[in-house]
Amino acid sequence: MILAVDIGNTNIVLGVYRKRELLHHFRLSTARQSTADEYGVLIHNLFHMSNISFKDVEGVIISSVVPPLVQVIVEMCVKYIGKDPLLVGPGIKTGLNLRYENPREVGADRIVNAVAAIEQYKCPLVVVDFGTATTFDCIDAGANYLGGAIVPGLGISTEALYQRASKLPRIELEKPKKVIGRNTVHAMQAGIIFGYAGQVEGIVRRIKQEMNAPVLKVIATGGLATLIAGETDCIDEVNPMLTLEGLRIIYDRNQ
Numbered sequence: 001m002i003l004a005v006d007i008g009n010t011n012i013v014l015g016v017y018r019k020r021e022l023l024h025h026f027r028l029s030t031a032r033q034s035t036a037d038e039y040g041v042l043i044h045n046l047f048h049m050s051n052i053s054f055k056d057v058e059g060v061i062i063s064s065v066v067p068p069l070v071q072v073i074v075e076m077c078v079k080y081i082g083k084d085p086l087l088v089g090p091g092i093k094t095g096l097n098l099r100y101e102n103p104r105e106v107g108a109d110r111i112v113n114a115v116a117a118i119e120q121y122k123c124p125l126v127v128v129d130f131g132t133a134t135t136f137d138c139i140d141a142g143a144n145y146l147g148g149a150i151v152p153g154l155g156i157s158t159e160a161l162y163q164r165a166s167k168l169p170r171i172e173l174e175k176p177k178k179v180i181g182r183n184t185v186h187a188m189q190a191g192i193i194f195g196y197a198g199q200v201e202g203i204v205r206r207i208k209q210e211m212n213a214p215v216l217k218v219i220a221t222g223g224l225a226t227l228i229a230g231e232t233d234c235i236d237e238v239n240p241m242l243t244l245e246g247l248r249i250i251y252d253r254n255q
């Protein structure tokens with residue numbers, strides 16, 4: 001078995017693979033003050049509840065966009081699983097041709113998503129990851145990673161309204177029945193959800209133009225992908241496990 005760990009700004013997602021098969025996946029909160037021991041207990045318990053054991057883990061691969069947690073999770077792996085994890089970053093084989101000005105700057109999750117998408121779909125394509133931030137990653141017909149766009153995530157956007165406008169409450173990220181809201185909560189939900197869908201459509205349209213690729217597959221992933229994919233035709237497919245798949249593929253490429 002191998003353990004794939006994606007450390008995002010909101011959630012740490014773990015996947016347990018046997019060869020190419022995802023046997024289990026778990027989602028933990030990203031808590032920057034948590035210790036290696038605390039994550040060790042949590043993950044050990046999740047393994048126990050799923051009838052699997054740290055002893056069966058042959059290797060671990062980690063991608064992180066939260067630098068302070070990398071050492072914590074590495075320490076957890078060494079201390080409790082007894083394995084030195086592979087870190088997605090400089091020096092690791094991803095097989096991806098990065099056209100970013102400074103390839104070290106690209107978020108590891110974006111690299112991992114791109115690797116998985118190239119393996120599973122036909123290029124050219126765009127990956128949209130609805131996480132803490134929403135990222136757009138563009139891959140051309142030759143499978144080169146071109147770059148993309150970063151926008152405030154749905155959660156961040158919603159939170160900003162609540163924090164910066166005294167009379168706006170904290171709301172649930174739910175689709176309202178109508179775009180014309182007749183109370184504050186519905187009006188905010190309409191603005192956030194339908195506005196976000198429009199934003200995605202607008203960015204994808206411009207990407208198609210700039211890439212000169214009228215036919216471009218658009219894959220969505222991340223915690224909030226389904227919510228927005230339901231509101232726009234520009235997303236072809238939702239693949240919630242894309243990041244874990246990418247980690248598994250990169251792990252294999254480095255054996």
Ligand SMILES: Nc1ncnc2c1ncn2[C@@H]1O[C@H](COP(=O)(O)OP(=O)(O)O)[C@@H](O)[C@H]1O
Pocket residue numbers: 007008009010011012027030130131132133155222223224
């Ligand atoms: N299965 C799910 N269903 C609905 N919302 C989810 C799910 N998983 C995560 N979320 C929410 O989606 C948001 C982004 O999560 P995630 O994609 O894990 O972000 P990140 O990669 O930045 O940690 C968070 O607000 C999280 O609570």
Ligand SMILES: CC(C)(COP(=O)(O)O)[C@@H](O)C(=O)NCCC(=O)O
Pocket residue numbers: 008009010065105106107108109110129130131132133134135150153
């Ligand atoms: C854009 C991100 C914050 C997205 O992170 P997430 O929402 O998945 O937590 C992350 O990919 C990141 O920190 N990237 C570095 C900057 C870049 O990709 O150019």
Ligand SMILES: [K+]
Pocket residue numbers: 008109129131222243
């Ligand atoms: K992510």
